[in-house]
Amino acid sequence: MKEKKKVPKTSWKKKDFLGWMIMLPSIILFAFFVWEPLIESVRLSLYTAKGIHTEDFVGFDNYLRVLRHPDFMDALKNTFVYIGWSLVIGFAVPIIIALLITETIHFRSLFRVGVYFPNIIPGLATVMLWGFFFRPGNTGVLNILLSKIGIESQKWLNNAALTIPLIVLTMTWKSAGSTSLIYMAGISGINPELYEAATIDGAGIRQRIRFITLPSVFSLAKTLLILQVIAVFQILYEPLVMTNGGPNNASISIMQLVYNYAFRDYKYPMAAALSVMICIVLIILSGIYFKLTTKKED
Incomplete structure (x- = not known):
């Protein structure tokens, strides 16, 4: 041998x-x-x-103090409201932008640069810009524009019912362009013969989008959905700068509550306890993301 x-x-x-x-x-x-x-x-x-x-x-006393804190339920509820509004406002917008630009024949590259442009603006500058735009009273840009057509000034960010949707609108304006580019990349990978066959069969734009494009990007949309939920769950500086969690805790988020514990009240153990709780939630969401991604690869 x-x-x-x-x-x-x-x-x-x-x-x-x-x-x-x-x-x-x-x-x-x-x-x-x-x-x-x-x-x-x-x-x-x-x-x-x-x-x-x-x-x-003290063991788990700090965790119990966090759960019993009067602001905790408001922050937790608002965080899920942020997630809900981000899915209503922010999830569909990048898909629509990607579909419109993909179906465009002329100036497609210009439109791609245009929708991505807000993403290169620093986040804090974006929040301050939209904060001035939605400022209540006669000094807000939106109220000044509305006054030109005879509409009275609105409270906007001082209106508890509108605060979270307006903050989510600001986030969507900044991030929708980069997400739409991902969808455009996914759409560009679809076999063009499918569109050619559909066109020969007399299918219009709506039919092509409904029966070819949307089913092809469904798995990509599912992955980006989980990533969006994880990102919105950690929202901090948008409500902190635009409303400071107001009015009356109407826009406070769970991450802003951590900030308040640590840098306003100097209760570092409570801030650490809430951070650990958030970390556990993010680990669960990340596990869901990896499971969906693994199924997609398989």
Whole structure:
């Protein structure tokens, strides 16, 4: 019998060592900026603290204090209202934009640049811009425009019923363009012979969109839906800058409540406890996302 050739262990070790050396900076940064703060938040949530220095172990008391806090239910409810309005306003808009630009014959590249342009504006600048636009009273841009056609000034962001939809509208204006480009990429991957066959059979634009385009991007839309829910669940600076959670907690989000605990009330253990609870929810949502993505790849 012929002896099998042994692979030199030195070459394998060298290759393995070089691979780890390439990944080492990323691993260190990830551990320092993600895992270390997460572990520290879990530890801090189980103690009382003076400033950021832990004192007495209290177990899950901080979690119970968060759940009993009068602002918690408002923040939790508003967060799911944000998600609901983002699905009503923000989910369909990128698909419609992608369909319209795909069906456009002339100036398609110009339209692509135009819809993506809001995405390159810094988020804080966008929020401040729309905050001035929706400002109540005679100084708001929208009220000034409405006064030109004889319509009285509206409260806009001071109206509890309109606050969340207007904030979601601001988010949609900023992010819809980048999402629509993803849909356009998915649409461009559809076999053009399907459209040619449909056109020969007399199908119009509506029929092509309904029976070819939408079914082809359904799996992509399902994935982007989960990502949108995860992103909106972490909404913070939009309500913080535009309304500061008002009026009367009508727009406060769960992430803004964490901000208030930590930087307004200086209750760091409660902020850590709520952060851990949010992390658990995001892990569950991420698990759903990976499950859907795995099914798509299979």
